[in-house]
Amino acid sequence: MKTIGLIGGMSWESTAVYYRRINESVRALRGGLHSAEIALRSLDFNRVVELQKAGRWEDAGTLLGEAGAGLARGGAACVLICTNTMHLVSEPVARLSGVPLIDIIDETAAALKADGRRNPLLLATRYTMEHGFYAERMARHGISVTVPECDARGIVHDIIFDELCQGLVEDGSRRRYLDIIEQSRARGVDSVILGCTEISLLVDPNSLPLPGYDSTAIHADAAVRFALAEELERAA
Missing domain, CATH: 3.40.50.1860 (Rossmann fold)
Structure with missing residues (x-):
């Protein structure tokens, strides 16, 4: 080993x-x-x-x-x-x-491609959602990443840093994440990337309204x- x-x-x-x-x-x-x-x-x-x-x-x-x-x-x-x-x-x-x-980006892309997913919703920190490096790397694999709208990105980011990174797992925050996923379905996404390693503490990738991919796992x-x-x- x-x-x-x-x-x-x-x-x-x-x-x-x-x-x-x-x-x-x-x-x-x-x-x-x-x-x-x-x-x-x-x-x-x-x-x-x-x-x-x-x-x-x-x-x-x-x-x-x-x-x-x-x-x-x-x-x-x-x-x-x-x-x-x-x-x-x-x-x-x-x-x-x-x-x-x-x-982690290459491995997550491989998992998406294996299942035929091409347009995932990315939930992550603002840095990951907005900087461009993540989307660019995914594009090399033929995957087009969608991120939440601006206000929703702020919600996702704040819950990560103010709660999950500090050991707080709140039911209300889980509902807000699920609402954001539901709102994004109309934009044609076919899956969800839990693109911050703490998000799996809050939501189960197997219990989402769309197929979920836990980047940590x-x-x-x-x-x-x-x-x-x-x-x-x-x-x-």
């Missing part, structure tokens, strides 16, 4: 989901008392948020890249950025880490496939 490197803490609420999902998947595949070999560098999210707000993406890339390099020195065979938004700086992180970076499962690639190939 290869060691999985996690750049986490953004927020730690979702990083905990990664840790559980990866270990549950390894146990399901290998049985018994098996668990994943994981190296985790958990950053201070407040520091990252300050860089986001200031638009200091180059500095953010260096911060995460140095974390990835540390994981690689510690034996990680790959790295994951455990957040969608910070994939804005995935290129410098991959370069500085020096090991394969398993990309997709990303974690890709890491397990990487770590167990040789075993899975022998078993095929």
Whole structure:
């Protein structure tokens, strides 16, 4: 088994989901008392948020890249950025880490394409919905991303930072997300991307009015496939 490197803490609420999902998947595949070999560098999210707000993406890339390099020195065979938004700086992180970076956007696109989805609604932070990097990357895979209207984007973003990243899961916020999805159906979307790693704490992707794709689960499962690639190939 290869060691999985996690750049986490953004927020730690979702990083905990990664840790559980990866270990549950390894146990399901290998049985018994098996668990994943994981190296985790958990950053201070407040520091990252300050860089986001200031638009200091180059500095953010260096911060995460140095974390990835540390994981690689510690034996990680790959790295994951455990957040969608910070994939804005995935290129410098991959370069500085020096090991394969398993990309959440590419993996989510692959899951959509496998199911024939081409026009998903993206629910994420404002940075992810509005910056352009996410839509551009999805377009390379032939997928056209739709985002909520302006006011709804603000609602989605605020619930992520003011509630989910702080461990608050509110029924009223769940209803607001579901309302936003319903409103977007008229715009021709065929699916929903939970494009922030905390959103799965609020809504179940399998209980939405449209097919849902949980980017956190997709990303974690890709890491397990990487770590167990040789075993899975022998078993095929």
